[in-house]
Amino acid sequence: MAFQASTSSQSLYDRRRHVRVDAERARDVSSTDFPGYYPDEDHSWNLEKFKERFRVKVTRISNRSIEFDLVGVDASIANAFRRILIAEVPTVCIENVYVHNNTSVMVDEVFAHRLGMIPLNVDPALMDMRDSTGQATDRNTLVFRLNVTCTRNKSAPKDATDPAVLYHNAEVLSSHLKWEPAGEQESVFEGKPPAPTNPNIVLVKLRPGQEVDMEMHAVKGVGKDHAKFSPVATASYRTLPLIVLNPRKPVPPHLATKFQKCFLPGVIDVDPLTQKVCVNEENMRKETMSREVLRHPEFEGCVELKRVRDYFLFNIESEGAYAPEYLFPESIKVMRDKIATIRKAALALLSESQGGGGDVEMV
C-alpha cells in the first residue's frame, strides 16, 4: 500500500522540506515555497499541484481521541485548525447558576464555577448562540436543576466509618443534574437527553443537614470566551521527525548499541550479525527528538536530525459532545465560515469602491 511506505518515500528527503535540528538550535525553520524565493521557479498557488502533494491519513482512533497525518500544508494552515479546535469550535456549557440554597462548605461562586466546567453531551448544532440581547429562549438555553440534601442513613451499621455508608447523598455528583425541558426541546433532544458526559464527577461533599438547591442555564459558546467551552482536552500537532544516517560515516559496530540507546526504543534497528545500524521507518515518527545522540562526540557526523516542515502529526482529544473524528471537520467548517464572512465584507468593499468611482472610504 502506498501509505505504508509513506515515511520512507523519497520525497521526504527533499532538503527544502527539512527543519534541521542541531544540539542547541533549529535551523531552516521558515518555509520557502513563495513566488520569487527561488529564481525561475513558480511557487504561486495552484490547487491541482497542491492536491498532488497533499495527503491526509487517519492513523489511530479511540472513543476519546484521534491521530492523523496532515501532509503538504503550510504550518500557518495547520496552526489555524489547531487554534480553531481549541478556541472557536462551539460547545454547550452551564453559564448561569441561580442559587436558591447552598449550605455546603463550598461558597456559591466557587460551586458555580465548578458547575460551568462540567462537559455536557449536547450536540451544539441543535442550539443557537445567544444573541446580543441575551434573551433566553428554548433554542439557546438549557435548564438544569440540582437539588440534593444530605441525610443520615438510619440503617447504617454501628461501626461504619465510610461517609458513603453513613449518609445519604454524601457526595453531589454530576449525575444529580436534572434537565428540565422547555418549549420544543423535548422533541429536539429526543433520544439523547442533555446530561453530563461523565456521571461520576464529584461536585461537592455534603454532611447531614447540608443542602444544595440550584437552577442552571447552559448556553452555546466558544473557547476564546471561556476555556470551559473548548471541545478538546488537547489539540496539538508535531512535525515528523526524520533521522538521516550518513552513508559515508557509518556508526562503528562496537558503538551500535550505544547509538541505539540515544533514541526512543524501536527507532533504531541494529543488525544482530553485522552490528549495522539502520532507522526503523515505521517507528521513526515516535522519536522524541531528545538530541541525545548529538551529545556524544564519537557520533559526530554519523547522523543528522531533522523534522519535515510540512508533515504534521495531529493528536486531538475530545472532551464533551463531539466524537473525536468529527472535531477536525468541525474546525474546517468554522474556518470556512470565517473566510466566507471576510470575503463578503471584502466584496462589499470592492463594489463600494467601484460604485463610488474609485473613491474608497478612508477611516
Add this chain to the structure above:
Amino acid sequence: MAESIPKIRILKGAAPDLSAATFQIHDESHTIGNALRWMVMKNPKVEFCGYSAPHPSEPHINVRIQMYDNLSSLDALIEALNNLDDLCATIDDAYTVSLRKDKYEIWEEKS
C-alpha cells in the same frame, strides 16, 4: 445595538488605486491572519504581505498588502480568500475519504 463596526476597514494611508493598503479585519486573530498572509504571499503579483495583531485586547488584525504593477490589493485579498476556501474544502474531502477508506487502529480509551 453596537453592530456598526465593519468587518473590514481600509486604514488611512492606502494608495488611491489600492495598490498598497492595510486592511483592518475586525474580530479575527492569528488564526486567520497567518493563514491569509500565507495565501496572499502565494500570489506572484504581491510585492509584500504581512499581518499583525496590534494589541491582545483589541479584537482585530491588520493585514498589509502591497502589489506590483499597480494592481489592486483588494482583488488579491479576495482571490486569496477564495483560494483559502478551496484549500479548506480539499482538506475536508481528503479527511473524509481517509476516515472512510483507510485502515487505522481503533482502540478503547478509559476515561
